[in-house]
Each structure stands twice: as structure tokens, then as C-alpha cells.
Amino acid sequence: MIRVCRPFVMLTILSAIPTIFWLSLSVQGQASIRGFTAASQARETEVETKFKSIPSPEEERRQHRIFTAEPHIAGSKRNNELARYIADEWRKQGLEDVVIRRYDVYGTNPKRASLEMIAPTHYRATLREAALADDPDSKKSAISGSWFGMSVSGEVTAPVVYAHSGNPEDYELLRKNGITVKGKIVLVRYSNPYSYRGFKALTAEREGAAAILIYSDPAEDGYKKGKVDPDGPWGPEYHIQHGAITYDFVVPGDPLTPGWASVPGAKRIPIEQAKSAPKIMGLPLSWHDAKPLLENMDGPVAPPDWQGGLPIQYHLGGERVKVHLQIEMNNHIQPYYVVESRIRGAELPEEWVVLGNHRDAWVFGGVDPSSGTASMMEMTRALGQLVKEGMRPRRTIVICSWDGEEVGLTGSTEWGEQFADELRAKAVAYINVDEATSGPNFHGQAVASLAPMLVETTRSLQDPSGESLYEAWKATVAREKEQGKQTGQMNDSGLVDGALADTRIGSGSDHTVFLNFIGVPVLGLQFDGDYGVYHSAYDDFFWMNHFGDPEYRYHTLMSQLWGVTALRLASADLLPFDFATYAENVRQFVNEMAKGRDLGALDLNGLRKEIDSFEEAGQRLNESISRMLASGRIDAQLAEHLNHGMMQVERNWLNPEGIPGRPWFKHILYGARFTYAHLELPGLTEAVENQDWPTAQRQAEILRHALETNTKLLDALNNSIVGAK
């Protein structure tokens, strides 16, 4: 193990160049890098230039082909082979401490399923995704049929009710029409408006339905959106959106170990007691299989916004259409594998920048997650190459390939729960890439303290359009704002006014344990576009090569962006947090929560005052740090003190009790609704929505107190700088 620290040699040389030179460079167009002295920035720019030159579209495609060659669902033989492949590759690439961690978790697999309409006519659902002539992968016999992760097994014969999106208000409308779903089977569509399929299942379970069928309406992701696969990016007739229906919005990870890791010998609760395990049968359907049911339904005509894109008139149903549904699952404890590796930090190995992407896919995972996995493999190859050339970052970069993300965010959650104490002490940030790309539109998420840093980083990268990624991002945000378009698959995040980074962070991917359970600042990077084959067998290599990213340029850009962002966090002299921005963001959260709402006797004055104080402290710290960086003189001990202090800020947003009713979710600024949609100030907001004033007042006080703690922390850090002068 040779550790040649060439960059520091370079640093020494470059340090000799007068600071004024770097400052003038900044002025003349070279973007300055937040958190770096001029000297460090020069080195960093050199490193980044080298780093960015390494990932190649050809290699991205080669890796993507490997990961999309076969279906690789969590727990499958192929997915475990890919874990070993990643470990082997990483070792070859020069990554260190490569280890495969095993978690024995409650896994889910299908045995068989059948769905037959027995009245008014007979129809046997295909429950299969038919082969496309142009797409050889789609012909592979290994393609699984229709199933939902964590469905229960069972058999039922019952009438079918069309319950629109399957959200609580939809059942209200059915009730108004005299239609009950008790003991019946509800047929709902995926997205109108979007909500996580697990919440649809829980809602159906609460309503007393015997089973839930969820189908992909062409109005949402099919021909109503544009050309369908193999002629375009949208979902074809037979596409099935697989997925888990786990109630991971209550508690994610292995349902048998809620809040602790599924390591050998861990305590396990019985599945019957698991809050995140559904008690209802569920099956996803293509519209091909849903249409015969919908077009035979009786009952009132469904309201206009319930009418979908199928060439029929939608009815509420309830009596005439009867189906026989049989589902046999194979849910049992089985191993999931997380692959872990690192580039040890040259100076601060006990400070970690953590990167992760999940490996498991519902079928081939063309976009989700293998575009991210391919980008990760090129990103790690480039990191390894830097190390081989002596350019090791100051801090440790930890890279993980998660397993079972698709079944309740399981791998990352178990890993996070296992190493929670260590992460609390060491983690600077977690950067998640799930789907790297389904198109050209950049979507960057960050906790507000890191939003300015993320935006700044995009100025240093070139978008395939020829402009900087920053300019391309601005154009995308402007366009999406104009279209009133929702951003992302998983939530309807609003962007901070005028800003680019999305600071509304819900759940639905592997950042969850870091942010909500441990208090690690998170970033999420993604390119998206027209994409109608999400979680289906058609999300594959063919799709990516024809629609998503045919030239793998966005894969390559993602490798560059991900790595550069990590390198900056890993090598900054002073961590690039901006707490004044954070304060401003929290103020927006409070304003949005209060807007147009009856707040009863809830007193938010103390809270608002504390936000002002936190903002002022953040501004003072920003200024002190800027001066310190501009001076070029950084005392290592002071820097460590400051950096550890700044890392603590995010931890201080956690309430050990968790938010009311969901103790696992501890962050008081960020939460997620049961739909997976972002939910700011979750404890306070939910209490206000419920008009539960004692709880609301207590949650406001918890928030005020956290702000006070962080204000004091920032003031102490600032004083340590001023005192050091």
C-alpha cells in the first residue's frame, strides 16, 4: 500500500504563488470554490480537471450493459453476483477496504399469481410484460411476471371497485356514491396525483378492502404522454410498474428490526408485529390487463378527473365485475449484501464523505438503478485513478452499493443503523445517486446548508448542450416552472424561490437513513426526462440506448458531477456549509406551514425570532470563514474544530423522540408524507393539520430549541475564529 501524496507537493508549490493571483483568477472568470483557500483551490482545480477527464461514455455503456444484462432483484443470485463483481472491480480500480456486508432481512419474492375476471365475462390476466420485437432483452424468459414486494399471500373472489388513485379522498367520493369497498378488490391507478404505492395499499387495508390492484394508466406514463417503447420513451401496453408496498414511511428497512441493524444475532420481532409489513394482497397490472376490468364495470360514471387515458368511459364499479385473485408469495428471511469501499483520506481519514447507489432492480433496472450504478463505477474508477496518481483527497470518501432499496430502503437503512454512532461522529455528508439519468434535465437536491455549494459545483461542469451544467440547470428549472411540472418521480418538490437546488427532501431513496435517522446532510443528484417504463421490464439497456441517454453523455456527466462534489466536500479547508441560507430556508418552511392555515393559539413568535438569530449567526460565521479563507492561513486545529462544529449542526436538528407517531424519523425539518412527498417541519406541520394545539406548541418549542442550540453553536464557532485572531 503506497500512499504517494503528490497533491501536497503540488500544494506546497502552488502556495508560493501570491494569493492575489488566485483572487484575480476568481474575478476573471475562474469560479471560486467555497470552503477552499486560493491555494487549495488551485490544487483542487487541478485534481478536478484530471478527475473529469477520466470517465468515458464507452465505459459508462460497458458498465451499464453488465448491470442490465439480467434481472437482479434484491436477494437474487444475479444481484449477489453483481455485488461480488462490484467488489472485484473496486479492488482493481484501487479502492480500499472493500468489504461485502451481509444483512439477514425479511425478503420478499413471488411464487405465483393469477387474476381472472369471472363476471360479467371471462378474462384471464396475462400478468406478463410481452416481448418487444426490437428489444432482445425483453424476450428473456427470466422476466418476472406481475408482483408487489411485501404483498401477503391469499386467495379471494370479490367484486372490483375503481378507486381512482387510491388515496383517502377517493374512498370518500366512493362513499358519497354509496359504494363501499369492504371485502371487495380495489383497482387503482398509479399517479393522479402521485402517491407511493405503499400508501395506496395501507389506505386500502384501512378501508377493509380484500386486495388492491394498481395499474399504469396511459394518461400518466403511456401513449397519452407520447410515443411508447419501442418507438419512444413512454410505457407500452404491457408494461407493469413493479414495486414494494412496504409501509416504509412508518419505519424503513428490515421490518423485523425497526431501528436497529439486521446483523447476526440481532433481535427480531414477529412479522405480525411489524408496522411496515402490509397485511393486504396486492398486484400491479399493465393497462392491457386492467382494461377488461374497467370497461366492464357498472356503477356511476367516474368524475372527469378520474377518467384516464384508456379508450373507454371509466365507471366506479362495485358489483358487476367479479374477479378471482390468487397470490402466493415467498417472503422469508434472506441475505441482502451491501458492498462498501473507501478512498482513505490523506489528512482527515476520520471525516467521511459517503456516496451510495443501490444495486437491486425490479427487473433489468435500465434507469433505476443501473444508470446510477454505471455512473458510480466510472466515478470510482476515476477516484481510483486519482489515488494511483497520488491525488488523494484530504478526507475519506466512503462508497457503498446498497441492496434492497426497492424493498423498503433496506440495505442503506441496515448499514446506517449499524454504523449510526460512527456516522454521527464522522459523516460530513451523504451524496445519493439512485437513477443517474432518464433524460437531460438536471435535478439537484440538497439540505439548504449545502445548496449553495451544489449550485456552485455545477458551474464547473460542462453539460452535453455545450453550456455549463449550471446554465443548463437554470434553463431546466425555468422550463419546468413554466410548465408547472412536478419534479422527480418521488415527490412534488417545490424549489426555493429563485434558487436552483431543491431543498424539499422527502423519502423514497437511500438518503433517508442518513438524513432522518442520523442527521447527516444529504445531497441527491439526478438527470431526468420522459420516462414511462419505471420499474418495468422495459426499463433496460435498449431503452437507455434509444431514449434515455443513447450516447451515455449524461451518465458520464453524472460520474463527473458526483465525484467533483465529493472531492470538494472531501478536500475543503473549511466545510462549505452555509447556515444563513439554511435559516432562510427554515423561515420559508415556517411561512409555508402557516400560510392560509388556522393556527389557533399557536405562538410562533419565539420560533421566528430564533430563526432570525440563527440567520445572523450564520451570516457572521460565513463572513468569518470567508475572511479566513481569503487570508490563506488556516490553522489545522481550528479548522478541525470548526468543521466538527459545522457537522454537528445537522445532528442538532434531530429530536431523539422522533416525530409524533413515527419515532424512527427524527429530523425536525425534513420528513415525508405517507405518499413519500416531502413534508417540511413534519411534527409541527402534522400537528397543525390535525389542529392538535398542545402537540403543535410542543413541536414548535422543539424546533425553537434546536435553532437556539445551533445559534449558540455557530456563535461559539465564530468566537473561536475571532478569538484565534
Place this chain on the structure above:
Amino acid sequence: MIRVCRPFVMLTILSAIPTIFWLSLSVQGQASIRGFTAASQARETEVETKFKSIPSPEEERRQHRIFTAEPHIAGSKRNNELARYIADEWRKQGLEDVVIRRYDVYGTNPKRASLEMIAPTHYRATLREAALADDPDSKKSAISGSWFGMSVSGEVTAPVVYAHSGNPEDYELLRKNGITVKGKIVLVRYSNPYSYRGFKALTAEREGAAAILIYSDPAEDGYKKGKVDPDGPWGPEYHIQHGAITYDFVVPGDPLTPGWASVPGAKRIPIEQAKSAPKIMGLPLSWHDAKPLLENMDGPVAPPDWQGGLPIQYHLGGERVKVHLQIEMNNHIQPYYVVESRIRGAELPEEWVVLGNHRDAWVFGGVDPSSGTASMMEMTRALGQLVKEGMRPRRTIVICSWDGEEVGLTGSTEWGEQFADELRAKAVAYINVDEATSGPNFHGQAVASLAPMLVETTRSLQDPSGESLYEAWKATVAREKEQGKQTGQMNDSGLVDGALADTRIGSGSDHTVFLNFIGVPVLGLQFDGDYGVYHSAYDDFFWMNHFGDPEYRYHTLMSQLWGVTALRLASADLLPFDFATYAENVRQFVNEMAKGRDLGALDLNGLRKEIDSFEEAGQRLNESISRMLASGRIDAQLAEHLNHGMMQVERNWLNPEGIPGRPWFKHILYGARFTYAHLELPGLTEAVENQDWPTAQRQAEILRHALETNTKLLDALNNSIVGAK
């Protein structure tokens, strides 16, 4: 010719019964009949009871089968055979003065048409309405293909633009998207919102398009509405909505004789000078033929309200899709035939109640018009039977079978223009039935002066639901109000608040010449329902027997209603006009015209005052007439004076100059937009919309003056009653 006047014998007898008896009958539940003395009412009730007992569902079906047996387009051999059949039947039924009148008009027939997409792929449009397995008529080879009446012949190869509904605002949106239609072919859909296809053609012509294709989107009349033929009433994949694109909203009838009749030796203008003759090629399409064009289009995605019910994403097009369109028409002067007959009035033969229905159909005409024709044949059989039994009405009832309604309202217009002077002198009212029934929902139209009489009449008829037609009508209006549903095929009539009768009368059927050119009060009767095969080959006997009126009960009810309404108008002692209601309606028209509009310096005070005066005069006359009828003593000479005076009121609403820009349309209260939608106070409203204040002021003055004339007329009539006492 034996004229046995048995009713008058009966009258004499009944007159002996004390008036008080009839009054008490009225109080005890026997509806009183407006315009009748108690004695006359007794006779009328007897007559009506007899009349209503005659029409039978079996006969309605038999007649309907005869009229729907073959296609019978205007000018065709079959349609002319049917004219002879009607004349023969009428003679057998006992109708008098049966005559077939010939008009040599500019007719329209297809020779051949072809439509081929030549880029980006090849598709040859079928231009045919495919046979339905269950419907034997649909297999008849005589079924014509796709064509529009009055299209010009030509050939063009050009790109296709999707122009939504083809209304002017749609071209505005295209322009905003940088898309011009000059020299291109526009593809538009029928109804969203509804506008008459001729206006779409004129708009396309004005925009410089080379041709217009109009297709039936399943969102409007197909599977998005419900089950399609042969499983339900909505339009199937291959249905083509035929129709004329004549600009009859400028001037209806034979384009070569605008404003005079096409009798032998009549002056004819060259077709090039005819304002109502389109100069553009046009072709209707089924959605089967439109889909290949729409799904291959390029250009921006069409806005949400332009997206239709086809399983594709709609684009604006403009470049990629190119078609080769060839249309050869056979437009030339040819004879149309109007069949005319009458029941001569026993006492007042020179006062006419005119009834009419058109005979010509686009193909079989199941609903349009043969349901009306069948109802007419049963109505005339019953009238003939009354005459045979000695129950002859006091006034003459004239019954006409129009021709070429579908091609610019031609037959009725030429007939009306020929007999305009006679009608001005003699016509009490015109009662139009076009489509008798496409379902169970009654829709009754009347000029406001006859609205109370029509509503009253429906109390005397039994709906198939078991309730009175009046109660069924109330339920329909309430239901349609609740659904915010548009009423009728041809317009989006609003109903007078609280009233049942629709007093917003646009164009689109044979009442037009009577109301707008001659000033005859009109009524229109129709039952409607779910009906997606309008103007297509599937509008046939099969459709009627499975969906429209399988038991012919609404046909039967229409025969009864039509006849009873005519009998009341024909035998009333004093014509049942209500001018106070008319005044209230005109006030509503003015309020609606003014509502929310910038009226500039337009002074409506004089107008409003005159409406008040007219209303008061109407109330005074109503009271005087009521008293006169209650007294039971009607002086024949005074009655004739009053009736002729009341008939004059409608004539006084005509401005001989016509409305600005459309001299043929002379009525100042009722008009139609180019879309065929009703347009109240047409001259005034259009001037206000154009902010043309001098014209608006002049139109307001014309209206005020007409009101003043009618107020004076009513006062004179009232004085003649008071003076006679």
C-alpha cells in the same frame, strides 16, 4: 270532398253546460287550456283525447323502417321515391291539397375522394364506415363513403396541422407556436367546443388552408362517452360524421338564389358569387382514419384541452405528416322536392299552423331525420283520422316534408321564400321536428310568447316514465342543469331561469326561414339522449331499436305532442301568445348582452323603458284576454282582429335591412352565430362585441322602435277589447 263539421255540433251541446262547471274542473285538476273558453276547451279536450289515442308504437316502427331502409340523401332517387310515398300516404290518410313542389337548386354529391399519408409513413385512409356484425343495414353496399356537402373538387399534397376545433382562437394559438396553415391541410375535430362544421371550413378558408379534414374524436362522441355501437349508443371506430359545410349562417337555402325561391325561371347568380358556397376542399374522417395522421405529427405537444380521447399524445404538427388529398365532387343544379299538404281549417282556413320535418338524411337517418319523419307520419294519420271522424280544427294545419335540410336548410328556405307574403299574412306559428328522438330527454324550444303555451301543453301528455311529460321535462332540465350539460346538438342554449322552454333559438334546422326571414313564431320539439352516431351510416334502424327508442314510445309521444300543440294553436279562440313573458325574456337578453361588457357610451335607458312599457301592455292584454275567455263570450270579428294583431307582433321584430352584414337574417331578437349557436339581439350584440358604438346605438334604436311599435299594437288590441265591452 265532404266536409262534415261534427265538432261544432258537439260544441253546441257542450256550450249548454254552465261555464262554472268548466271552471271548477280547472280548479279540481283538469288543466285549463290557454286561449280557449271553457266550452272550447271541453271540445278541445275531447278532440285531443281522441287524437292521442291514435298513434301506435307499432306503426311508428313500421314507418321508421320504411324511411330508414335505404340511404336517402337530398336529391337522390330514394329520397324522391320517399317524397312520392309520403304524398301517397297523406292522401290515404285523408290529408288535403297534397302537392309535391320542385325546386331546382345547386345540389351537391360526391364522385370520389382519396386521402393518402405519404410521409413519414404511408397510410391510405379507408374513408368508409365498416359494417357492424350485428347490424344488417350497415352491410349494405349503398353506404356512401366520406364526403362533405358543398366541398369543392381539387387535389393537393401538403403537410397537415392539427388545429383543434378549427375556431379562430385555435389558429391564434398555432400562430403563437410559430405554425402557419397557409397552403397546408388542417385537421380539426368536431366538437370541443361545438361549432358548426361550415364555420370551421370558412375559418380554414380565411386562414389560407388548402383543405380541411374534420374527424370525430372519441372524447366527444365515442368510447370516452360510453359503450359504442353495436354495444352502446356512442360512435364506433369507423363512424364518419357527414354533413354540409355550406356557409348557411350567412344566407341559407340554394346558394344561387339568396333571398328568393328557386322556382322555374328564377334568377340565379354564378356559384363563384355565392356567399354561402365554400371555396375550400373538405372531408370528414372517422377517428380510425385520423389516428395515423395525428400519431405521426411533429411540432409542440398540443395543450391539455386540445388533447383528445385517442390513445396517443396530440401534437400541433405542421411539417412531418404530409398527405395527398383528392376530392372530386359532382355539384350541379338538380331538383329537391318539398311535399306539402294540409287539413283545411273549418272556420279560419286562411290562418295557418305550419308543421315541418325534413326527409333527406346523410345515410339512413335513423334519428336524423327519420325518427321525426316516422312521428310525422303517425301524427298526420291521427289528424286525418280526426277529420274522417268530423273533428276538423278551426284553422288550417299545413304539413311539409322538407328536402335538402342537410345541405343548407334548402327545401324549407326555398318554400318559405316562395310563400313569404302568404305566410306573413297567414302563419300563426311553425312547429319544427327534426330529430324526434335519440333518447328520453325532452327538449322544447319556443319563442318566448309561446313558451307558456308549450309548457302548459306538456301537462296533458303522458311520458313513458308514467309521469306527465311536464314532470319528466322538469326532471330532465334539473338533471342537465346539475350536470352543466349543453342542451342539443346544435347550440349551447341556456334556459330561461326557472322556466322549462328553451327560448334561445339559433339556427341549424328548418325553423330558420320562418323565424329569421318571415317573422313567424316557432317551436321546436325533440327528445334526446346519448347519441354518438349523428350523421353517420350507423344512425339507422338497428341503432334506434337498440339504443335510441327501442319501444318507439318516444316516437309515439312526439306524434301526440306535435299534434296536440298544433291542434291547440289551430283551434284556440284567442291565440295563446303571452307577450308579458316575451318582454321579460327580451329584458333578460339585454341584461345578458350588457353583463360584464364595456358598453362605451351606449345608452340603453330608452330601450329598457320601452321593454317595461311592452311588458305592461302585455300584462294588460293577458288580463283582458283572460277575462274575455272566462266570460265565455267571444265575438268572432273581435277575435279575428285580436288574433291577426297578435300574429303581427312577431313580424314587427323583423328589420327589413337585416342584421348588419347578413341582410337575409332579419329578426332583431333571434340570430345565430357562425357556429350555429343561438345569438340573442344579434345586431346589437355583435356591434357591442366589436365595440362599434354607432352601429350599436342604431341597433338599440331599431330594437327600441320595434318594442314601441309592438307596445302600441298591444295597447290598440287591448283598447279594442275594452272598447267592445
